[in-house]
Amino acid sequence: MNTDFSFALLCKIKSIGVALLLIGILWVSGCAPTVPAAPPVPPKSADPKIALVLGGGAARGFAHVGVLRVLEQEKIPLSRIVGTSVGSLVGALYAGNPNTFELEWAAFQLERDDVLDFSIFSARTGPVTGNNLERFVDRMVRVKQIESLKIPYAAVATDLETGKPVVMDRGPVAKAVHASSAIPGVFTPVEYGGKLLVDGGVSNNVPVDVARQLGADLVIAVNVGQGVQTSRQNLTNVVDIILQAVNIMGNLIVQTKLRDADVTIEPRVGQIGAWDFSQKKQAMGAGIEAAQRAIPEIRAKIQAWKGIGEKPKP
Numbered sequence: 001m002n003t004d005f006s007f008a009l010l011c012k013i014k015s016i017g018v019a020l021l022l023i024g025i026l027w028v029s030g031c032a033p034t035v036p037a038a039p040p041v042p043p044k045s046a047d048p049k050i051a052l053v054l055g056g057g058a059a060r061g062f063a064h065v066g067v068l069r070v071l072e073q074e075k076i077p078l079s080r081i082v083g084t085s086v087g088s089l090v091g092a093l094y095a096g097n098p099n100t101f102e103l104e105w106a107a108f109q110l111e112r113d114d115v116l117d118f119s120i121f122s123a124r125t126g127p128v129t130g131n132n133l134e135r136f137v138d139r140m141v142r143v144k145q146i147e148s149l150k151i152p153y154a155a156v157a158t159d160l161e162t163g164k165p166v167v168m169d170r171g172p173v174a175k176a177v178h179a180s181s182a183i184p185g186v187f188t189p190v191e192y193g194g195k196l197l198v199d200g201g202v203s204n205n206v207p208v209d210v211a212r213q214l215g216a217d218l219v220i221a222v223n224v225g226q227g228v229q230t231s232r233q234n235l236t237n238v239v240d241i242i243l244q245a246v247n248i249m250g251n252l253i254v255q256t257k258l259r260d261a262d263v264t265i266e267p268r269v270g271q272i273g274a275w276d277f278s279q280k281k282q283a284m285g286a287g288i289e290a291a292q293r294a295i296p297e298i299r300a301k302i303q304a305w306k307g308i309g310e311k312p313k314p
Helices: 002-029 058-073 085-098 100-109 129-139 175-180 208-213 236-259 277-305
Strands: 049-055 080-084 153-159 166-167 190-192 194-201 220-222 264-265
Touching: 049 058, 049 085, 049 208, 058 100, 058 220, 058 277, 080 085, 080 208, 085 100, 085 129, 085 153, 085 175, 100 277, 129 175, 153 175, 166 175, 166 208, 175 190, 175 194, 208 220, 208 236, 220 236, 220 277, 264 277
Parallel strands: 049 080, 049 220, 080 153, 220 264
Antiparallel strands: 153 166, 153 194, 190 194
């Protein structure tokens, strides 16, 4: 075969191959489906489920009343209340009747004798029976069963046999508050649901994790325990000393739990004695001040959850 002819034929074949290749590329690119850009994520229309967690702290728990007043005034919607010890008491009063004027009226009626009803007949397991506390709750909360309260509610106690937290979100309101508030060594332990229960502060004084488990999107935690008393004059009797010991033991646990809260409110009530019922007004005022300081952060967290505005730093 002629060399020139062979070379010309080879060039011809190459040209045809390149042309076919180009046609194939153009055909594929023209037929390939166009992948649309991902649409922007629209803001969430519904409000987040907000849980308010009220911690234990005896008489310092009157600060919870002030916190609730501010949240109500600012129209922060609460989907659930979870409380330990005095937090379970204040939480039950409000969950039964979400009105802070009524709550304040009930709080000002509560006196030391409504909580500490000493009896020599129960002294072996705890000198305080807790019967007066149950009667107070029964008198102030018209709804008797937890599942019928106007705001979903749970009280946290401690199983005396296992040391584990026990969440009470069904059953008698008064008995749940009693069990959650039964300080070991002071109150007689409470039989509830086949368990022997004592104060929730022993295992979970600010139960943020319980609120999460119950479905909260955002958690506002109120800590009035503050670990230890700031004045020795407040440690004048065996009840104060026992409560102080419980607070010291639970303080590290509390700090760990608070890390999972979206907003933490800590009223300045460390100067108030555990059973000093004479400073209710001061405690409520401290709660109001602390809650007012927290409102901008609460609103920012709600906006961020709904996808509106800049996401706040954790």
